[in-house]
Amino acid sequence: xxxxxxVTTVLSxxxxxxxxxxxxxxHIRPEYSVSWLVAAVAMLILSRAHPLLEAVRDLTxxxxxxxxxxxxxxxxxxxxxxxxSVILSHLRxxxxxxxxxxxILEYHLQNLKNHENQEA
Amino acid sequence: xxxxxxxxSLLIIVPAWNExxxxxxxxxxxxxxxxxxxxxxxxxxxxxxxxxxxxxxGARVLPLPHxxxxxxxxxxxxxLAWELGYNYVIRVDGDGQHDPADIPRVYECLRTTGCEMxxxxxxxxxxxxxxxxxxSLGIRFFRMVLRPILGKPVHDPTxxxxxxxxxxxxxxxxxxxxxxxxxxxxVVLQRRRFRFEEVPCxxxxxxxGRSSITAFKSLYYxxxxxxxxxxxxxxxxxxxxxxxxxxGNGD
Numbered sequence: 097x098x099x100x101x102x103v104t105t106v107l108s109x110x111x112x113x114x115x116x117x118x119x120x121x122x123h124i125r126p127e128y129s130v131s132w133l134v135a136a137v138a139m140l141i142l143s144r145a146h147p148l149l150e151a152v153r154d155l156t157x158x159x160x161x162x163x164x165x166x167x168x169x170x171x172x173x174x175x176x177x178x179x180x181s182v183i184l185s186h187l188r189x190x191x192x193x194x195x196x197x198x199x200i201l202e203y204h205l206q207n208l209k210n211h212e213n214q215e216a
Numbered sequence: 217x218x219x220x221x222x223x224x225s226l227l228i229i230v231p232a233w234n235e236x237x238x239x240x241x242x243x244x245x246x247x248x249x250x251x252x253x254x255x256x257x258x259x260x261x262x263x264x265x266x267x268x269x270x271x272x273x274g275a276r277v278l279p280l281p282h283x284x285x286x287x288x289x290x291x292x293x294x295x296l297a298w299e300l301g302y303n304y305v306i307r308v309d310g311d312g313q314h315d316p317a318d319i320p321r322v323y324e325c326l327r328t329t330g331c332e333m334x335x336x337x338x339x340x341x342x343x344x345x346x347x348x349x350x351x352s353l354g355i356r357f358f359r360m361v362l363r364p365i366l367g368k369p370v371h372d373p374t375x376x377x378x379x380x381x382x383x384x385x386x387x388x389x390x391x392x393x394x395x396x397x398x399x400x401x402x403v404v405l406q407r408r409r410f411r412f413e414e415v416p417c418x419x420x421x422x423x424x425g426r427s428s429i430t431a432f433k434s435l436y437y438x439x440x441x442x443x444x445x446x447x448x449x450x451x452x453x454x455x456x457x458x459x460x461x462x463x464g465n466g467d
Contacts, residue, residue, distance in 0.1 A: 192284055192394065196292040199280045203296060 232310030287394035336377030336417030
C-alpha cells in the first residue's frame, strides 16, 4: 500500500513538472494545462495525506485506499479526455472552415488578378 | 435524351484528390456534353499534377490549402457556388466513374421538379452498373435504415453523382457531413423537409488509380455513417441553424 502511494507520489510530481515545463515552453496553452495540474495536485495530496485518503474512503464507502485514490483520478481523466474531444472537434470544424475560406479568397484574388491583367 | 437548350446558372463541381490520370478527360467530357457550362475542380491538396491537368483541360480550380477529406472538399465547392450566385450545382466525381452524358438528366430533374436534391442513381432502373458484393450489401443495409427516416425509399444512397439547388446549397454551406457525406446529406436535407428525387444514371468502371475502399474501411464506413445518420436525426437545432460567420443568414 505504502509503495503504491509512493509510486503515485512520484508519478504525480513527474506529471506536475512535465506540465509546468510544457506551459513554460509554450507547448501547452495555460488554459489547457489547468485540468492536468489539478489532477496531478489532487493525486499528490491524496497520496501523501493518509488521513485525508481514509476520510475520502469512509465518505465514499469504497472498499480500499488504492481504489479511493485511483477511482477519482480515473474519473477526472475521463472528464478531461471528453473535454479535449470537444475542444478537438471544435478546432477541426474551425480548421476546415478556415481552410475553405482561404481557398475561396485565393480563388477570388486570382480572378481579380486575371481580370486586371486582361484590362491592362 | 434531349439536353436542355441552356444550362442556366449551373456549376459542375468535381472534387478531386490525386486524380491526375482521369481529371482531364472528366473535364473534357463535361465540356463536350455541356458546352459553356463552368466546371470547378476542387483539388483536395493533391500531391500529383491534378491541378495542372484540370487547368489544361479548361476547368476552373479551387485548390485547398490542406487535405480536408471528401466532405470538406465538396462543401468548399458549395460555398463558392453560393457566393458566385449559382442556382444549381451538380457534383461529378473526379475518377471518371460518373458519365457526364447523364448530367443533363439530373439538371432537368432539378429544374422541373423543384426538389432540392437529385441523385444520379445506378439502381432506379437496371442499367448494367456493377458494384462489389460488400458494397452492394452496404447499400441494401443503408436503404433499409434510411427508409423510415426519409419517409420514402432511396435506391442509391451512396451515389456521389448529386445535383442540388440553391436552397440545398444554403443548408450545405453551413452544415455538411465531412467524412462520408452522401448518406448523411440526405438526412440533413430531410430534417429541413426538403425533397429529393433519383434519376437513372450509369456508373463506369474506374479508368485510372484504384479505390481507397478496403474491407476494413468498408466496416469503418458502415459504423461511421450509421453513427452520423443517428447523430443527424438527433441533432440539436440551434447548432444546425448556425449561420456562417459574417454572413448573417446568408442572403
